[in-house]
Amino acid sequence: MNYDRPPNNKDCAAQLTCLAVFQTNSRMEYGGGARSRAFKGLVVHSLGMGKLQILDPGVIGVSPQGVIEFIEDWPTFASTRTVVSRELHHESVTPAAVAPPPVCDTTLTLMAQAGAEDLSGVGGGVGGGVGGGAERHGTPVVSESSSEEAEEQARPPKRRRRAATFDEMVERFPAPLAGGGGGAASSSSSSSSSSSSGGGGGGSGSGSHDEGAPRGVHLVDMGRKLILPGFVDGHAHAPQYAIVGTGMDLPLLEWLEKYTFPTEAKFACASFARRIYSSSVRRHLDCGTTTCSYFATIHLEASKVLADVVEHEGMRGFVGKVCMDRNSKPYYVESTEDSAADSRAFADYVLQKKNDLVTPVVTPRFVPSCTPELMQALGDLSREHSPPLPVQSHLSESVNECEWVKGLHPDCENYAAVYDKYGLLHSRSYMAHCVHCCGAERELLASSGTGVIHCPNSNFSLSSGILNVRRMLAEGIKVGLGTDVSGGYSCSMLDAMRQAITASKMVAIGKGDAMGGGSTAVEPLSFSDVFHLATVGGAQCLGIEDKIGNFVAGKEFDALIVDPSVEGGPFDLGEDDSALDVFQRFIFTGDDRNIERVYVRGKRVK
Ligand code: GUN
Ligand code: FE
Numbered sequence: 186m187n188y189d190r191p192p193n194n195k196d197c198a199a200q201l202t203c204l205a206v207f208q209t210n211s212r213m214e215y216g217g218g219a220r221s222r223a224f225k226g227l228v229v230h231s232l233g234m235g236k237l238q239i240l241d242p243g244v245i246g247v248s249p250q251g252v253i254e255f256i257e258d259w260p261t262f263a264s265t266r267t268v269v270s271r272e273l274h275h276e277s278v279t280p281a282a283v284a285p286p287p288v289c290d291t292t293l294t295l296m297a298q299a300g301a302e303d304l305s306g307v308g309g310g311v312g313g314g315v316g317g318g319a320e321r322h323g324t325p326v327v328s329e330s331s332s333e334e335a336e337e338q339a340r341p342p343k344r345r346r347r348a349a350t351f352d353e354m355v356e357r358f359p360a361p362l363a364g365g366g367g368g369a370a371s372s373s374s375s376s377s378s379s380s381s382s383g384g385g386g387g388g389s390g391s392g393s394h395d396e397g398a399p400r401g402v403h404l405v406d407m408g409r410k411l412i413l414p415g416f417v418d419g420h421a422h423a424p425q426y427a428i429v430g431t432g433m434d435l436p437l438l439e440w441l442e443k444y445t446f447p448t449e450a451k452f453a454c455a456s457f458a459r460r461i462y463s464s465s466v467r468r469h470l471d472c473g474t475t476t477c478s479y480f481a482t483i484h485l486e487a488s489k490v491l492a493d494v495v496e497h498e499g500m501r502g503f504v505g506k507v508c509m510d511r512n513s514k515p516y517y518v519e520s521t522e523d524s525a526a527d528s529r530a531f532a533d534y535v536l537q538k539k540n541d542l543v544t545p546v547v548t549p550r551f552v553p554s555c556t557p558e559l560m561q562a563l564g565d566l567s568r569e570h571s572p573p574l575p576v577q578s579h580l581s582e583s584v585n586e587c588e589w590v591k592g593l594h595p596d597c598e599n600y601a602a603v604y605d606k607y608g609l610l611h612s613r614s615y616m617a618h619c620v621h622c623c624g625a626e627r628e629l630l631a632s633s634g635t636g637v638i639h640c641p642n643s644n645f646s647l648s649s650g651i652l653n654v655r656r657m658l659a660e661g662i663k664v665g666l667g668t669d670v671s672g673g674y675s676c677s678m679l680d681a682m683r684q685a686i687t688a689s690k691m692v693a694i695g696k697g698d699a700m701g702g703g704s705t706a707v708e709p710l711s712f713s714d715v716f717h718l719a720t721v722g723g724a725q726c727l728g729i730e731d732k733i734g735n736f737v738a739g740k741e742f743d744a745l746i747v748d749p750s751v752e753g754g755p756f757d758l759g760e761d762d763s764a765l766d767v768f769q770r771f772i773f774t775g776d777d778r779n780i781e782r783v784y785v786r787g788k789r790v791k
């Protein structure tokens with residue numbers, strides 16, 4: 186299958202015939218060759234909570250390095266840019282449709298909140314539609330190109346391998362029954378190299394072109410397909426993909442003991458890890474997650490495998506070796522020394538890749554799993570780096586867990602204060618759940634710059650509780666969304682968005698307290714709010730909002746092409762659907778079948 190060509194569309198394929206050959210650069214590592222590309226479609230991205238910008242149609246310019254050069258409405262683009270080649274990628278292309286379209290397209294910026302001002306400053310426009318209409322605006326179309334000259338040379342199509350069933354895996358790789366340590370090699374070598382995630386990236390050359398390459402853009406016309414920023418999953422457990430969708434019958438602590446620890450123990454075997462991790466990362470990418478913050482397991486080798494898989498698949502990944510030196514089963518626990526040393530070795534391993542897309546994360550599992558000595562060592566490890574290495578963990582997820590922490594640390598005022606005592610709360614930290622955080626904890630989260638990853642599916646599935654997101658935001662705390670696979674049973678951030686809306690409606694019904702007894706009116710989250718959390722909010726929590734989250738010039742092009750009319754897809758469009766209707770339908774009823782393409786820093790990964 187050629188990713189570039191709509192299936193079963195001979196008309197369209199014929200139009201992709203190359204009419205004029207132009208020189209291309211053989212450097213294809215970013216998937217774009219030497220020429221900037223301009224993606225045209227229904228562009229929807231977030232400029233803030235409740236602030237969607239919709240360009241119908243809009244165009245996003247992307248440099249060969251995968252950096253966004255411009256975002257424009259179609260008329261502006263058509264009247265100011267030079268299109269030197271073009272691809273058409275939509276089903277309904279017929280020779281007649283390539284003629285100048287009727288004047289029916291509008292360019293609008295929509296603020297989802299009533300009464301908000303228009304951001305675009307652009308009124309209704311002409312042009313756009315199938316086939317462009319560039320000629321009408323005086324844009325010289327020098328040639329059309331074949332897809333062979335397009336960005337997709339970067340990645341051969343991929344078939345998903347059939348993953349072995351978990352039973353098959355259990356048979357082949359039984360869990361170790363005794364002995365701690367995980368058997369992984371350890372290293373105590375130190376590192377003070379700076380974090381790979383601290384900005385810059387491979388795309389600082391916005392607008393750059395290779396010397397000698399013809400100027401002008403290559404237009405990739407997606408018709409009325411949506412162009413959305415990739416989703417940011419702020420919290421997922423890659424090893425738990427092995428049991429996702431099973432064992433949803435217990436609350437957190439019992440669930441960890443019965444299902445989770447025995448599963449994670451199997452990752453002492455690196456080849457088992459590679460198979461599960463490959464399936465897991467592929468699944469997340471296919472669902473439109475371009476950035477994911479992963480917990481691995483306590484095993485150094487398997488954690489390296491996860492970092493390797495993330496890199497190989499082209500995902501933007503934050504990866505943590507999990508740390509646990511107390512309160513576990515004998516078959517799944519490490520010594521304090523091994524845990525600290527292996528965390529350091531893991532960070533070194535990832536940083537030496539010098540790949541901006543893969544970032545090591547310091548990952549204490551949660552307070553009950555980590556001794557004060559280990560937490561101190563991990564806080565020190567994070568802060569040795571400048572900026573500090575990111576820290577991820579769980580915080581105030583369930584009532585029983587909070588009680589347990591109180592008993593373990595009577596010296597600390599609250600759960601968050603334990604992490605803070607050991608240097609684990611700072612502007613690169615983000616904590617999953619935070620459902621039961623009291624006012625003092627929330628103040629600490631805000632003052633330390635720690636983000637909160639809201640995982641509503643998991644909070645429902647493990648009967649943990651319901652987060653009041655609006656209160657967190659009102660108090661100045663960064664909030665993103667996570668799937669928390671497999672505490673949550675879905676790998677899809679579409680599910681996380683929907684369940685975040687449902688959770689917020691329960692909070693609203695309970696007047697601010699989902700468990701009842703609240704007294705403050707709280708507005709539920711809208712589809713545009715949760716879309717913001719799933720993109721910009723997640724990027725803020727992970728400290729990469731300067732790089733991704735929306736389509737601001739200078740950021741990197743992590744994006745989804747969504748076909749709302751895909752054959753056999755999960756919903757039908759209405760005849761009069763506006764761009765906003767199409768977008769809403771996808772958020773509420775779409776799935777991975779609609780997600781036709783996925784780009785990370787301009788490179789196609791689905
Ligand atoms: N708390 C400690 N470990 C875990 C985990 O694996 N999942 C969830 N949801 N909470 C945790
Ligand atoms: Fe979790």
